[in-house]
Amino acid sequence: MSEKITSKEVREKHAKHLFPAVANFYEEPAVLVEGHGTKLTDLDGNDYLDFFGGILTVSLGHSNEEINDAVIAQIQRLTHVSTLYPTVPIVELAERLTAATPGKLEKAFFTASGTEADETAVMMAQVFTGNSELVALRHGYSGRSLLAQSLTAHNTYRAVPSQIAAIKHGLAPYCYRCPMKLEYPSCGVACAKDLDELIQTTTTGKIAGMLVEPIQGVGGFVTPPKEYFQIAQEIIAKYGGVFIADEVQTGFGRTGKMWGIEQYGVEPDMMTMAKGIANGFPLGAIVTTAPIADSLKKGSISTFGGNPVSCTAGNKVLEIIERDDLCGNAEAMGAVLREGLEALQKKYPKIIGDVRGMGLMQALELVKNEEAGDRTPNPEATKALFEQTKKRGLLIGKGGLWGNTIRIAPALNIGEDEIREGLKILGESFAAMETA
Ligand SMILES: Cc1ncc(COP(=O)(O)O)c(C=O)c1O
Structure with missing residues (x-):
């Protein structure tokens, strides 16, 4: 420069x-x-x-000095070998991530972005269930590839007509602009219950799963009511689908817990992650159960996925979040921020x-x-x-x-x-x- x-x-x-x-x-x-x-x-x-x-x-x-020190040391040692060889940073990060995610999630796959993580999760849901149809939500955002654009229900980011016809979009749990014109809690979370009819009327009745953000990020931090995901997960399971939490924005302590979906007391079958995973170094991941991971019998290479430099940053990020209780700090500072924003709302x-x-x-x-x-x-x-x-x-x-x-x-x-x-x-x- x-x-x-x-x-x-x-x-x-x-x-x-x-x-x-x-x-x-x-x-x-x-x-x-x-x-x-x-x-x-x-x-x-x-x-x-x-x-x-x-x-x-x-x-x-x-x-961040601690991350920089770890990354500089890694760059001086080894920057890239591809996933054809196991490296110390990739196995350490897989071990940490699977320890930090809910119990049954025990296998990780690394990518270079959130888009690819979501792509991988959809493929895994299809391979595992043998079904192809997917449920996503209006106002959701999943990335910039053709599949991710098809999952995305936000026309600002859809340049071409949906390429993947098998994706059906449920109503967003957007209480401020309720798509059903109802009020929470008297609505009984009708938008979640509507997923049943969505599947019955617009799919074959057999779905691969649902991919959903615990809080819709690009959609404007649309925050579902507390019962939403329990109702949704039950409906998805009834039709043979797996439940995928897209934690690209909500993961790694952002909401005050390590994972956004934890706020809802739901254990997903898969999680996708990126953004906060490595403090800015390009990295994405999916973490899932052993049966789902084992169902993929073909090979799958990601040249840059799980790069040792990005994984080193990821290892440091998780170490620091846990050591410094940054979930606790996010919760405490989030409360101060929220109080201040509500005071602003009263003023304006x-x-x-x-x-x-x-x-x-x-x-x-x-x-x-x-x-x-x-x-x-x-x-x-x-x-x-x-x-x-x-x-x-x-x-x-x-x-x-x-x-x-x-x-x-x-x-x-x-x-x-x-x-x-x-x-x-x-x-x-x-x-x-x-x-x-
Ligand atoms: C929830 C969610 N999923 C997926 C993505 C795509 O991630 P990336 O931009 O790393 O491909 C984003 C990006 O904003 C996102 O917010």
Whole structure:
């Protein structure tokens, strides 16, 4: 990289040489050049508090020294041999992951991304059950391959018509915008029960499984009611399917427990993971039962999957999460964050329609006028909040089908002072929007 390059030149090169689909945040995207802990610095010397962690990925902070030391030592020893040879980091990570996941999940397969992990899980469900049809949910996101786009029910990320006809999308457990126009809890979680009819009416009646996020990430941190997954899992099992929890966003302590699905008291047959697994190094995984893993009789190679450098980072991540009780910190700091966001909602009841999430995975859904009962999505307000928070040195995320949901997911080892600093900036930014 040229030391002399300016941020304007970087933005120009980005526009010229990358696909326009690789969209950046902000009117004038920040060119980030350095990060330490929860802080990032751009090429112009501006500092930011990071409340999005590279999309819920840098969960232990930027340039984490312990991870860096382990990775540098591994790079100097061995960077790649492929899965044709066992390596120390891959077996250690498989051992750790299978110990950290619920009891019956005892075999791991590594990939280089979350998309591939979801692809692998679907293939395994089909191989194991002999069935081909899959259930996913509206507003869900599974990645960018053709199968993952077909699982995804969010037209922002579907470039071509669904290539996999055997995927049926159930109603999202999106209480703020209930697809059945009901209220929880008097609804009796009707959206979960509707999966039965979905399977009876749109499939052969024999399904391979259901792949679902415990909290829909890209969908805007849509958080299902507590009974949802128990009801769903029972229905899926009744029709011969396996239950796959996509923990790409919710895994590794994000919600205040190691796995998002644990919040619902459900043990899946498979879990897919990526993002927070290796603090930013490319790695994905699926963990499943021995019978499911053993059902694959063909070979399956992932050249980069389980790379020793990424696995070394993954080993350190798990060691630190457990050693420093980062699930506990995510729960405690998540409570501080949530309280602050709810206080903001009280102060700005017109625009902040909903506050939702768990642990350090919290969202604000912005609408036209909640007070007047107008829940029309307000992506213009999201854009304005982005500019105001950036100006004040805070990076946040967004999501939701209409791009009107603010996603907040700082590092799991964040302290209370930084949570309060971020909340203060959010408050000042909403105030500035009101007077603008
Ligand atoms: C829940 C979920 N699954 C799968 C993926 C795909 O992961 P990747 O971008 O690593 O391919 C994502 C990415 O955002 C995700 O949020």
